Structures are given as C-alpha cells and as structure tokens.
Amino acid sequence: MSEVIALGQPTVGEAELAAIAEVFASGWLAGAGPTCRRFEERFAAAAGTRHALATTNCGSALHLALLTLGAGPGDEVVVADYTFPATGHSVLWTGAKPVFADVRPDTWTVDPAAVEAAITPRTVGIIAVDAFGQPADYDELRAIADRHQLFLVEDAACAAGATYRGRPAGSLADVATFSFHGRKGITAGEGGAFVTDRDDLAAHARKLHTYGVEGALTRAELSHLPIPSFTELGYNYRLSDVAAAIMLAQLDRLPELLAAKRRTAARYGELLKDHPLITTPYQAPDREHPWQSYVVTLDPTVDRGAVALALRERGVQCTFGTYASHVQPLYDQREPCPVSADLFARHLAVPMHANLTDAQVETVATTLVDVVDATAAR
Ligand SMILES: *Cc1c(COP(=O)(O)O)cnc(C)c1O
Numbered sequence: 001m002s003e004v005i006a007l008g009q010p011t012v013g014e015a016e017l018a019a020i021a022e023v024f025a026s027g028w029l030a031g032a033g034p035t036c037r038r039f040e041e042r043f044a045a046a047a048g049t050r051h052a053l054a055t056t057n058c059g060s061a062l063h064l065a066l067l068t069l070g071a072g073p074g075d076e077v078v079v080a081d082y083t084f085p086a087t088g089h090s091v092l093w094t095g096a097k098p099v100f101a102d103v104r105p106d107t108w109t110v111d112p113a114a115v116e117a118a119i120t121p122r123t124v125g126i127i128a129v130d131a132f133g134q135p136a137d138y139d140e141l142r143a144i145a146d147r148h149q150l151f152l153v154e155d156a157a158c159a160a161g162a163t164y165r166g167r168p169a170g171s172l173a174d175v176a177t178f179s180f181h182g183r184k185g186i187t188a189g190e191g192g193a194f195v196t197d198r199d200d201l202a203a204h205a206r207k208l209h210t211y212g213v214e215g216a217l218t219r220a221e222l223s224h225l226p227i228p229s230f231t232e233l234g235y236n237y238r239l240s241d242v243a244a245a246i247m248l249a250q251l252d253r254l255p256e257l258l259a260a261k262r263r264t265a266a267r268y269g270e271l272l273k274d275h276p277l278i279t280t281p282y283q284a285p286d287r288e289h290p291w292q293s294y295v296v297t298l299d300p301t302v303d304r305g306a307v308a309l310a311l312r313e314r315g316v317q318c319t320f321g322t323y324a325s326h327v328q329p330l331y332d333q334r335e336p337c338p339v340s341a342d343l344f345a346r347h348l349a350v351p352m353h354a355n356l357t358d359a360q361v362e363t364v365a366t367t368l369v370d371v372v373d374a375t376a377a378r
Helices: 014-026 034-047 058-069 085-093 112-118 138-148 199-208 216-221 241-272 304-313 338-346 358-377
Strands: 051-055 076-080 097-101 123-129 151-155 175-179 192-196 294-298 347-350
Touching: 014 034, 014 241, 034 051, 034 175, 034 192, 034 241, 051 058, 051 199, 051 241, 058 085, 058 123, 058 151, 058 175, 058 192, 058 199, 076 085, 085 097, 085 123, 097 112, 112 138, 123 138, 138 151, 192 199, 241 294, 241 358, 294 338, 304 347, 304 358, 338 347
Parallel strands: 076 097, 076 123, 123 151, 151 175
Antiparallel strands: 051 192, 175 192, 294 347
C-alpha cells in the first residue's frame, strides 16, 4: 500500500527537543517544579483565568474539579452525553452519579433544555463538553447553573485555542479541564490542566494533586521546616517538568497549528459541501472551532462500517466520532439521549492535524466521496 494518511498526528520537533534538553540541564525533572510553574503561568494567560495547574491528564483534572467543587456520594452531576469516557468516569470516581443529558444536533454540545430537564433535588453540578473543541452554550448553561445553585465545569479537553463569544475556552465555567494527550491540539504525549479564576479551588486542587501536602517547590522556598500533617486524601496528579517543557514549546506553536487546521477544515468544507450523503460539521458563528477532529455525519442509509473499511484499505485512517455515554452499561442510565445515540452511529472522523498537505486533504476528500458513492451504489 502507498502512503497512509494519519487520522491525527502531533506537531513536535527541534523546539520541543531543545526545551527538554534545558530541563535535563536544570536537574529538576519531577512534577510541579519550576518549568511546570512557568507553563502554568503561560497557560492561565492563554485560557484567560487567574490560575492553572498542570496535571497528569484531563481525567485527573476533572477528578480534581469535582473534588474541589464538592461532588460526592449521593450527589448527581449532569454530564453532556456525547463525550469521551473520562467525563462520566470522573463523576463515578467521586462516588457521585453521572446523569447524561442529550446534545444539540448541530454543535453536538449539551442541549441546555436537556440539562434543565435532568436536574433533580440531588443535582450538584453540570459538566459541559466542548465537542471536538467547539465550546458549548456557556451563557445559557451559566444561567441554569445560577438559577439552581449548581457548579459548572467545562471539559475543554480538545478546546485549546477555541473561543466562545470572544472569550477563550477555559474561562467559560467555574473550572475547566484540558488534555495534552497525543490526539489533542497541543500535546506532551500525555498531560492535562485544571484552570479556574477561583483562588480557593486552585489552592485546594494544588494540594490534592500532590498527595494533600505542600509541593517540593513550596517546601524548598520555606526557610524554616514546619512539621507537615496529612489532613486530606490526595493523589499524585502532577505533570512532570519534562512534559511541561514540551508544553511550553507547544504553546508557542499553537497559533500556527490552529491556522493550519482552520485552512484544512475550510478546504474539506468546500470539497464535501455538495455531497447528498455527507454532512460537514457545523460551526456556530459566535465561536471559534479549534478542529481537534474533523467529523462528518453520514446519511442513515450509508453503511459506515463498510465506508471505514474501504477508506482504510485505500490508506485513509478514520474512526467514529466520540461515545454516547448513556448506552454504556457502566453508567446504568435509563433515560434515552436520541441525538447523541444517532451521532454515535453516523459520525466518521477523517484525518485532521496540522501536518496535512493540501494534496493529502484533497486525497482524503476525493477518497471519501468515492467510497461513500461506491457503498451507496451497492
Ligand atoms: C480526550 C478527552 C478526555 C480525556 O483526556 P485524557 O488527557 O486522556 O484524560 C476527556 N474529555 C474529552 C472530551 C476528551 O476528548
């Protein structure tokens, strides 16, 4: 087979290697060190928040968000249904119950009316998800959260560089969480961040992410040595300083990566817009999409499995979109989320990353059209 066009691909190189070499020379490789601090300051500025905490991944950042906001056994948290397992799992980790709310058919973000309908006397908060990076309806969600005195979390795992009504992703809820996994827009292989404007939540999360004690950097700055005591169960959710160095270089690249993916999304849009069996993704006019994935919706008559198989045979990687959570046996939910279930069955993600050439984008689009036409004709 000739060249394979990758679904996702990190953009890393000399700048990241140089940043790693600097950390090696500094002697501080562990987490929560001086390089993490520098990254956290820059990331908070980019997210438009007062605080950022670098974490091992987005799942641990979500766990910290729920712990610091006070979710626990007996509580319910309303969660956007169409999402990665981390979102619902993080609620279960606290002993609370996720109650999944259906999504909008156009943006694939949680439907504020469905959130409102899912609220019960046990509900303590809401987790909205920026679907493939496109932000949810935060003004409407904020109003619902305030009316019912609930917390609001933004799962911004895919949303680095996105905006909503001119405000950056990350600044749209009480706490937002990011992922720096290799499939996301900026990456250190693995990693994440917890961001917030609230001093109390930031301080609590910082303590919980280092076993519930003061971090080594803080200890090193204290001139006396107070006797520490353990008052709360914490975790090791620290990002290493090696990974933080990679993230600093990735932040420098972010504008260029976003521009490349926006060009690709626009080109896919032109090449696929007139096909009767393929619907291209909708971008709401009041938000900027960071294009973590490019996901098309196939007509219900199209055999998605056959399309995926044929695309892969022709060297174009692809996958489904993300997961309908409410149908997963782990979560034990009876209320249906028909829009999410439909997207779960019909979505197809095709290659999207900043390294795609114009020729590769054309190849993906023409191959997709060919394969869908051939499948539909059978
Ligand atoms: C990828 C992803 C996560 C999980 O991120 P990790 O860093 O792997 O924990 C959580 N939520 C959403 C919406 C994601 O896409």
